[in-house]
Amino acid sequence: MSKALKSLLIMMVSLAVPTLVLGVISLVSGGALAADVAVVISVVFGLGYGLEAGLLRSYDLSRGVGWLELLVDLTWSLPNTVFGFLIGNATYIWFGTLSRARSEDKGWIVYMPRPGSSFGRDVLQTLGTVNIGGEGQHEKMHLLQARIFGPLYLPFVGASYVITFILQVLWTITLGGLLKLLGVRQKAYFQPPAHSAVGGFFGWIYYATPIELWAYASGNP
Template sequence: MYWAGVASAGIQVGAVSAAAGWLLGPVGAVAGGALAALAAVPYGWAVQRVRAYPATPRGVGLFAADHSWSLVNTIAGAAFLSVNLARGHRLDPLACRHRGRINIFEQAIRGYATTVGNVVAGANARCERHEDVHVRQARLFGPLYMPLIAVNYVLFSVLPVWWLVHDHAGYPITGPGRYFTHGVYHHVWHEAWAYRRDVHDRHGPRAAGRAARPPGAARTPIVTQATLGTDKT
């Protein structure tokens, strides 16, 4: 859809400008729109460059979801994309053409793939489907997605109910750092969901249904931050 990039930038700028104007008045509307354009324009260019949305009913539906119910995630993804482009990172058109997402070759965090909204940085073939789960989660939960993740992080940080089902042999908790990188991050709902998909892909539906890693299975650490799907590559 050749109009998608321009439409995306316009919708994002308009939404941020309207919200800022409602809170801060006319000056806020102008300032908010100008600030939003710093991320929305590069995002719109990237949408056009990689042809993220196919000219099909599915493409129109994905675009509509990303710019209505999931607009806040799209704006967050646009900011994430802009930071990566400013760092000299490159788009990966072949990985995302007509797939409703924007891929970046380089990793935003060294050693990890990171997904914000529908922008994926540093993914490879092994973790691509995992990152796609995060893109779909954002579309499904819309403006609730990031708050739900943040609440779950806080809850599991102070109330480690996950300890009872944790794979202590595969991911031992040996200190405060490992408590988060080997513990909390693995069990926050959006990563647990995506990891079940990984288990299904690698070991079949029965293993995924048990939500447990089969003995001797390859272990791929998954580290997640509050609003991100960030996964070891």
């Protein structure tokens, strides 16, 4: 398959499939999502995502797995893809530049950090199918998690952070604080292990979420 054809197919599928998905949602919901609103959302997203992923040739459509990744990202995992497209691009553009070399045939969109930027170099991140920093640490695992859990992924991640934040705060202001005053602990709060990408008080909140425990335990590079 030629590169031009691959780009064109990614653009066409990215426009057609979300339109179909949101149209079905509008129909099934009895108009809770207005048909005209569904069309506008799907067209705007489809054109934007299709152009970006298509020009970067993010999906290897010469292989079945590439088609599967694209279709999953535009159906079951569509909320994650939309979230990553909007928030990821709006954030990462300030710290990096799009990389075709790191995106092509890899099933995602990658920004590489600009010189002097630690974000994307020391700390990597993946939102939906949009990443900064490439495949280091375990970023591909987060992409897989989003594809597995689909529309449940973002609520699950949000709830996980709320729970670990509450646990961290409660421990710090109660037993952890007491043990710190007695000299038993150096820090009142839970600390993440040294290999955590984020340290300190918020580092444990990040590290102790199920998606991060899974990703670190996977050893996925």
